[in-house]
Amino acid sequence: MTINTYLNKTTKAASLAAFRILFGLLMLISLLRFVALGWIDKLYIAPDFFFSYIGFSWVQPMGQWTYLIFAICGLSTIGISFGYKYRLSIVTFFLTFTYIEFMDKTTYLNHYYFISVMAFLMIWLPMHRYYSVDAHKDEDLRVQYVPKWTVDVIKLMLGIVYFYAGLAKVNYDWLVNALPLKIWLPGSYDLPLIGGLLEQSWVAYAFSWSGMIYDLAIPFLLLWKPTRNVAFLIVVIFHLLTRALFPIGMFPYIMIVCTLIFFDAKVHERILDSIAKVIGKTRLLFDNGLSITTTNKGYGNWSIYIVGVFLILQLLIPFRHLCYPDNLYWTEEGYRFSWRVMLMEKAGTATFKIVDAETGKRFYVDNRDFLTSFQEKQMSTQPDMIVEYAHYLHDHFTNQGHQNVEIFVESYVTLNGALSKPFINPKVDLAKENDTWGHKDWVLDY
């Protein structure tokens, strides 16, 4: 009963419309920035080899056609903002953006994952029923009110991102040793005003603890009306500070804009009015007093099930590391897709040895012959990439006419400033191991 009552609650559709427009705009800026920095060529065309996710090795860059994927992705963001052929646009955006992220595991970032997650969610929400080209053209589509849950799920998703990022910070190194911030902060010693403070130990502790408290508390402070304005101010300060300290690109701006969803619809209407002034189309046409609710025929029932299942998965996936033994930071089994942001300083070297199993003849590989320095850096500390690269080397040298090829790696990794230690068992032939969801017992104990 109560659930049905909740599901039938409505709120202004302006909230979703404002979110849609700003989201599309930020994505467009992000993509243009990516192109302008020359990263398409550097990351997706120049390398000879790309790291894949399990089951997605078919997702590869397409040479010069990769630019086309980016172009389609960029066009779809315009469709999203304008609400023009919205469903097609958001589906296209989700597919192309996710395809791009899956082309090479090297570039994995939580904030790219966040964008895929948001885009997926937005496929199923009535984002284009208000102040959009679609709803302008099609009167049947036009509504002033949408189910409240369709706005709340965006808040919930943002809440998950923050809260889980906060939970991940509740660990010994972060809180007791102020690591890795103690290593990172002195690197920004040349910042104006605060630069000199960043080498102080207490500052690293202050940042570590306040970062943890911020992540855990901010969703609730944004939800509760009395604290909302202050909370948003903190959001802005926090993200701009991280932007100044770390090379995190567009992420801070994206988070700042997304958290606007926590405000009342009045704020979103004001945002739309500002946009209306620029483009000269008022939103009055859309104020038709109509609403769609979950249980009447206006809005597809199945959407709510898809969104529900998706959110339950989002709650569970970050905990999958509990299925693996050993130190999570060391093995990184279950590390990705879990909102573990800026949690460790890890670096390593991996030298691959190619051995002829019959004759014992051996030689080492120069990684720069096959990988970019960025790929080499990422591969050196991540076991799944190490084994994938080992397979690539195995196939490469077998095709070259070498026989009975075995692949061994001598690898060392430093984690959070501890002196580097052996990482992968150097006696294991990695050509015989595979990247699976099972535990990788050839990673040495931390």
Place this chain on the structure above:
Amino acid sequence: MGCDGDMSDSKPNDLFDRSSMLEHWADGFIIPGYESYLNKIISLEEKSQIFVGNPTVDNLTEIRVAYSYAYSAWQEVSMFEIGKAEELSLRNQTNIYPTNVLLITDNVNTGSYNLELPSNIAAQGFPALDYLIHGIAGTDNEILDQYINSSNHKNYLTDLTTRMLTLTRDVYTDWTTGYRETFIADDGSSASSSVNRMVNDYLFYYERFLRAGKIAIPSGVFSGSPLANNVEAFYSDEPINKYLYINSFTAFRQFFEGESKYTGSGPSLAAYLDYIQVLTNGADISGAITTAMNNVETVSADLGNDLNMQVVEDNSKMLATYDALQVITVFMKADMLSALNISVDYVDADGD
């Protein structure tokens, strides 16, 4: 992980002065290093002129001696491929070996070649010179005959040394007419700042040209079977390649420790690591690197004077040297870069 308790009571208040480290690098290593190298190259070019004008055994000996001195001085500056040197690809045009004998022969015979073309990289610099003054014929008299009878040979020798002189002078002049100040002024923390770029160049040199070029490649570490003829200074009658290797390693080490043979000790990567160690209560990385460097010197002492013969007769000592050198790669590439917040390849990319 540091277990010495909370460091918050003994926090250092002054920042590590990167700018004075850059100054020490420029004034204690790079500029005097290039100056010394330039003087040796000037001498080499002079001896080459004298020899070409009058090809005698004595003059051949003179150019050979000048070649050894210049080659040795080169080992101290090869790692500084930054600024003008990077722009000109100084290292590629100075010391790519094995030299391409067929290409040299072809260039000499036709008398038409453009040494500025990338295709001629393996036909110039010290390795080509090495071939021209040691390896072009079996005996000294036969070598002299080549130059007495062919003006093409004379021209090629002259062109090689002139080009080395031009390149070196350009690089040195650039450092002394403004680049020094640019280099020192760029003392920030960005990926393209001087410290980040210098450390990347320094490590790249170590991995590729010192560890791989001098030891790993001839001993077959990357090929499976030894390539003894790929040693540096292959044609020299008096083997100098171990000497060159030791010289380059010493220069590499002195740079790390900030021990300039010209201006004495000063701020260094080792000191910077120690500073960060105190700050982060971290591991003793400079200590680990020092131990590894000591080990390299011990292991290298067992190598014979001719690395070519060493590979042929007892390659295990070469392989042991490679293993010792590799330890430094690990500590520098993983631990040092991590501790000093230096991004690999000074390329900006987004992080989380």
